[in-house]
Amino acid sequence: MRAWLLAPGDPSRWKVASDVLGSRGLDVVAEASGDCPGVLITRACGRLPGMIAELSDNGRVRVVVVVVGEPVADPWELLGAGASDVLPWSTNGVETMHTVAARIQRWFQVDRLARAGPVTSRMVGRSPAWMSALRWLVEVARYSDASVLVAGESGTGKELAARLIHALDPQRAKGKFVVVDCTTIMESLSGPELFGHERGAFTGAHIARRGAFGEADGGVLFLDEIGELPPSLQPELLRVLQERAFKAIGSQKWERTDFRLVCATNQDLSALERAGRFRRDLLFRLSAATVRLPSLRERIDDIPLLARHFLRQLVADPTPGLDPAVERFLLSRAYPGNVRELRQLVTQIAIRHVGGPLITAGMLPDEERVAELCPAPRTEGLAESVRQALEDGLDLRTLKSTVADLAVSTALTATGGNVIQAAKRLGVTARAVQLRRAGEQTR
């Protein structure tokens, strides 16, 4: 376990810190490196956010910042710049450095699980956006018992993530994983799916049934589409979470239950809360830890990897490879349905494969092939914007430059800030992207 340690202009603190880290089994190097986590010990100053952004490669490398002297006024600024944690240097630093060492050791454990665990390997991906979500997921699942809110667009793998939390939770893995889709819960019957019911509790209740709260005892209760939970059931859920007990419908008896709650949503729950459609106290309770799964747009590097993974599942040995043209095609598509949509597309392609070592362009579904052969750029919206801009008096030069700025910033957002990928998408050099971005920032 290697970690770098910097304490600019402060050799005595560097020595104390390196002794503690060394005593905890960390191999300390005195030069920053992108290959391992690091520690920066420094006084707070205006240049600190910039330094952190550089050392952490904008959050890709984990860096603990230990601040000497006055506490930093705004630790959020440092976290925003990419620091993984910000701690004050205690009187002699020893205590602080033990905390730092424990944190770094935890990261190594998390990384090992995220990279190579038999459970995590079900979730495919290696892009920075994906790895950072996965690491956080593993950390939350393994080292806490908190309720987790998994947020992300449709098809990004939220249910898979919830199953991963169950499998990685040392306390709950042996218990059940109980799924309830909140869109199917009926308000009028006060949620028999959740509470269960006694025989004869309502018309049609011919036999007693156990509900999800009882079934999930000792395991994980996964509430999918939590934003759709009927308002009348929201205080009831909160009560069960607080009291860890519930009554089945038609029963007078309290039943104890102890489950871990994992919820998923593709909606903005804070917006629902502001609109009065979701209880604030419940929202706080559910989102003790929030894991946001990236869309496929934010992890396009993972597309070939995912496509091969699905092909392996669908076509038995020998699994065909992807012709470069097919790979290019897969990379060029938009996937509003995210990983699920990619999976469906690969399934359609696999059906057309009748043998041979490669998936070729001819195996793409017909409409996909047509789109590939005669790409028809969608320009209706663009034409309207250009008309509007000309009406507003913009000349061609300004218009061209504005469109180029927009294209670069959109491509950068879509690739999670990856200049090389953005350049590939735009068909220009990485330097051109950097220059335009720098131009934008100085304007």
Ligand SMILES: Nc1ncnc2c1ncn2[C@@H]1O[C@H](COP(=O)(O)OP(=O)(O)OP(=O)(O)O)[C@@H](O)[C@H]1O
């Ligand atoms: N990282 C991944 N690796 C492998 N398969 C994945 C990954 N993410 C998603 N999938 C697959 O994509 C499909 C959709 O995943 P899942 O149902 O978990 O998404 P979701 O976000 O819960 O969707 P929805 O919002 O529509 O409920 C599933 O077949 C799942 O196995």
